[in-house]
Amino acid sequence: MIFCQSCGMPLENQETKGTNTNGSKSEDYYTYCYKNGAFTQNITMDEMIEINLKYLDQWNKNSNQNLTTEETRKQLREFMPNLKRWKQKQ
Numbered sequence: 001m002i003f004c005q006s007c008g009m010p011l012e013n014q015e016t017k018g019t020n021t022n023g024s025k026s027e028d029y030y031t032y033c034y035k036n037g038a039f040t041q042n043i044t045m046d047e048m049i050e051i052n053l054k055y056l057d058q059w060n061k062n063s064n065q066n067l068t069t070e071e072t073r074k075q076l077r078e079f080m081p082n083l084k085r086w087k088q089k090q
Contacts, residue, residue, distance in 0.1 A: 004030035005084035006039065007048055008076070028084060045086045049076045 002011045005028040011017055017025040018034030026034050033040055043051075056072055059065070067075075080086050 002027075003083070004028070004033055006030065006033035006086075007052060008079060008083060033085075039085070045080050048086075049073060049080060052076060 003009065004011055007030055009016075009030050011027075011030060014025055016031055017027070018029040018031045019036055020026050021037030028034075029039075053069055053072060053076075056067065056069060059072075060067055
């Protein structure tokens with residue numbers, strides 16, 4: 001599975017992919033993270049983690065899991081630094 005290199009969401013199909021400056025689809029970023037060749041939000045990785053946590057109930061429901069906020073935050077802090085957007089910031 002391919003994940004957005006900013007938020008970590010799955011890039012499931014062409015409609016979920018962001019766009020490059022020339023209008024082509026980005027192979028690395030989700031549409032809500034990247035449009036017209038630029039990130040849609042100027043945020044830190046920790047801020048992105050907190051945004052992701054807002055969707056934890058939906059994630060748990062869709063994945064048949066019951067992760068707590070702290071468990072998920074810990075997992076995201078291990079996962080997110082490996083994404084392209086955040087590797088550059090280390």
